[in-house]
Amino acid sequence: MxxxxxxxxxxxxxxxxxxxxxxxxxxxxxxxxxxxxxxxxxxxxxxxxxxLQEGMQVVTGGGIYGIVKKIDLVNGIVEIEIARGVVIRVDKGYVFKDSTSNVQTK
Structure with missing residues (x-):
């Protein structure tokens, strides 16, 4: 046992x-x-x-595609043109690389 x-x-x-x-x-x-x-x-x-540089194609965290127009490094804000004459201000942390910008179209 x-x-x-x-x-x-x-x-x-x-x-x-x-x-x-x-x-x-x-x-x-x-x-x-x-x-x-x-x-x-x-x-x-x-x-x-x-x-980030001006003129780069980016996408925001919310899924909005656009082109960088101005970067404010002090406040961390990026101005993105999403349509002709329409510019939005987005926090720099919510701007990502546009993966569709490298796609070639016929």
Missing amino acids: TTLVLAAQQSAQGGGMSMIIMMVALFAIMYFFMIRPQQKKQKEIQKFQNA
């Missing part, structure tokens, strides 16, 4: 160590497949926002 109890205690101790190893492995997988790519993407967006 005591041998069964001792065997159960030994397997429980080994099971705890394997559980910790499993948790570390799971965190490492999540880091390399989810967290790290998101950090790289965020750095790329930040780099684009810091390199």
Whole structure:
């Protein structure tokens, strides 16, 4: 009877160590497949926002496409022309690269 109890205690101790190893492995997988790519993407967006220039085609966080007309670095505001004579003011953090600007049309 005591041998069964001792065997159960030994397997429980080994099971705890394997559980910790499993948790570390799971965190490492999540880091390399989810967290790290998101950090790289965020750095790329930040780099684009810091390199904004007048005349660039952009899209806002709300999905509005336009052309940068003026950049106010002090207040972090970008003026974007969305139609001829229609200019909106958008926070610099909500301006993203227009992925359709590189598409060639026939």
